[in-house]
Amino acid sequence: MLLNFDYDLTEDINFKLNLGNNIQDSYRTARSMGCSGLAVPGWYDIRNVSNVIQASNTNGAQLYDNLGFENNTIRQRSIAGFANLDLSFRDYLYLNSSFRIEESSVLSTTFDGEVHNKSYPYYSIGVSFIPTKAFSFFNDTFVNFIKIAPSYTRGGNTSAISPYETSEVGIIPSGYPYNTISGYGINPSQTNRNIKPEFVSTADLNVQLGFLKDRITLEGFVYQSDTENLITNANVSNTSGLNTLRDNVGKTRMRGFEVDLGLTPIKSAGIVWNIRASYAMSRSKVLELPEGVxxxxxxxxxxxxxxxxxxxxxxxxxxxxxxxxxxxxxxxxxxxxxxxxxxxxxxxxxxxxxxxxxxxxxxxxxxxxxxxxxxxxxxxxxxxxxxxxxxxxxxxxxxxxxxxxxxxxxxxxxxxxxxxxxxxxxxxxxxxxxxxxxxxxxxxxxxxxxxxxxxxxxxxxxxxxxxxxxxxxxxxxxxxxxxxxxxxxxxxxxxxxxxxxxxxxxxxxxxxxxxxxxxxxxxxxxxxxxxxxxxxxxxxx
Structure with missing residues (x-):
């Protein structure tokens, strides 16, 4: 659901506001089986087979192991509310902002007798100023375009977490504890039940310049991006009984810049030659890790x-x-x-x-x-x-x-x-x-x-x-x-x-x-x- 508002508050100020919510509900169920041998030739029905092959069967069923037999139901839901506010003044000064709060079922965990479903907000704000439209004296110079745009963005995500990863879901290890009978074991790849969303906060400044009617363009971009509660798999000691643990492992900071130069050396009725070159550099540092690590x-x-x-x-x-x-x-x-x-x-x-x-x-x-x-x-x-x-x-x-x-x-x-x-x-x-x-x-x-x-x-x-x-x-x-x-x-x-x-x-x-x-x-x-x-x-x- 989305509500859009667009008003000219005055002759110089335009106001735009978007309010809405978003609900995503994904449901998937899969049932499959394999078999060989028919009791009655020509009757292709699962009730007519002489040998039902299970997904975990390793006794003479190697030819079928790659078929991917499944018996599962997966459901995932996320609910979000959001707002966007845009203000413009005389076509040369702009304010853009957004806010979103989201709740995802992949963070749902049940412990201490309660269901914990964590919601998380994120937002952004940016300003754009175009001096060449604000001041008339630029009309008589070789500078035809200037844009200065600082912004700050904080985004959250749980994309690295799959449904049920925070729940105690076991696995069926093939052939254990007996050769032909499947057992039940703990999943060696676990996710922390208290895992938090990963947040990326970015502050940046973008400057665009145009010269000689954009025959020459120059754009610079400098930024600092902090990733908090970084979600990733970490290898752990085998003595823990686990292979990997997915968790929030700390905080990293990326700093970088990019310079982009555009040239049009030749521009005539018969031929146009465009060149665009850029230089980019960035560095990431690990600022925080779990205590004692x-x-x-x-x-x-x-x-x-x-x-x-x-x-x-x-x-x-x-x-x-x-x-x-x-x-x-x-x-x-x-x-x-x-x-x-x-x-x-x-x-x-x-x-x-x-x-x-x-x-x-x-x-x-x-x-x-x-x-x-x-x-x-x-x-x-x-x-x-x-x-x-x-x-x-x-x-x-x-x-x-x-x-x-x-x-x-x-x-x-x-x-x-x-x-x-x-x-x-x-x-x-x-x-x-x-x-x-x-x-x-x-x-x-x-x-x-x-x-x-x-x-x-x-x-x-x-x-x-x-x-x-x-x-x-x-x-x-x-x-x-x-x-x-x-x-x-x-x-x-x-x-x-x-x-x-x-x-x-x-x-x-x-x-x-x-x-x-x-x-x-x-x-x-x-x-x-x-x-x-x-x-x-x-x-x-």
Missing amino acids: AEVNIYTPYTNRGIGVYAVLGEDFPILKGTTFQRDDQGRIIVDSNGTPLLSTELTNLGRVTPDYTLTLNTSVKFKGFTLSGSMDYRKGGVFSTLTKSLLTFTGAAEETGDFDRSQGYIVPNSVQLVNGGYVTNSTPVGGSASYANVANYFTSSTLQSLGEPTVIDATAFKVREISLSYDIPKNVLATTFVNSLTIGLYSRNPFIVYAKENRNYSDPETALSNGNGFGIAGTGQYPTQRSFGVNLKASF
Whole structure:
């Protein structure tokens, strides 16, 4: 339900108010089963089967495990009331504000004999001022547009919480405690019953400038965004009986800015050339974590890989932490008497996942019905973990597995040995002798495969996102037809990609095994970035 009010309070002041409420009720029920064997051939009815297959049946029913048999009912409801107030003065000064209060069933919990359903409010306010419309003297200058717009927004959400996650819902572990009889167990992935909504509060300032009738445009955007009660999955000790716990893990702050420059170097009756370039940079810091906690393991896909995504108090967010080689004070790898690297026993900060900065360029040239356009960006810095590199090392297909003299064995680059109390340059091949078998054993060893450091590489990347060429059929050609406009074109997406030198096309830095806060680790089962070419046709009638 929505009520809209629009009034001119005076000749200069306009008043708009929206009042309303929103109710969303989602209900889903699923019942499915599988079977094999018919008592009476040709009669396809569940009462005529000789073997009913349950979803948890592991006795001879492996072929059906992927069918996704379900027996569930899921219901979710949210109720909200909201208001928007807009005021404008003489078409150059604007005030925009909003308020919303929401209540969601995913926060409903029953304990202490009572039902707790938490409602949460959020709001925003912003001001826009356009001096070029307020003051007439701008009419005689090369500045044709100025807009200054500060704002503050506080938004709440529970999107990371699914229905019934705050309730005691058990699972049916397949084949437990007996091989053919299902048991009942506690869900090892739990959500705190007292979990709170996640809030993001953002204060920003946007300034837009236009020069020479917008032949030159400049836009700047600076912001600070605080995330409170961050909702995410945290890995916990297995001794707790849980795998993960979804909870509010603390507070993070993101600060950043973006500068956007637009140019039209050529603008005539026959040709128009537009260029738009931007520079963006942002940093996130972990400001608060639960009391007594210095870091939270956000995501560790494989415990035997020695790498994970972490939130560390006072550090950038998110970062990768992993097992590393032991090194001396000059950063050289320390090896034992057999030339095999020594490994650290503690996890080390291996770098920030997010880039140092991002550059973006978009350009288009229009000439006599033809339009040639391109879009590209450059991401500088940051790191990510690629498990593909680890697998290639294990199979002997990685670059370092072939970069050695077989007659001398494999000597760990930039390595030292402790001799008589001091570190000296290492000359001992892995395994203690120049044996090819020792080299193979080293690169396929479980110790090296469980090391996180070698999988972490530079996430720098340059990508040409798209190049396209199109042609608009002239109007006079279509004048005698029922077609109003017709455009044909060629395009290519991701035609050129250049990664950092140490990324031998192992993985795209933008791919990840997990979404949300768990990004930064690329697996081996993900598709590489696709390059596509095509033809398009657009017509209006």
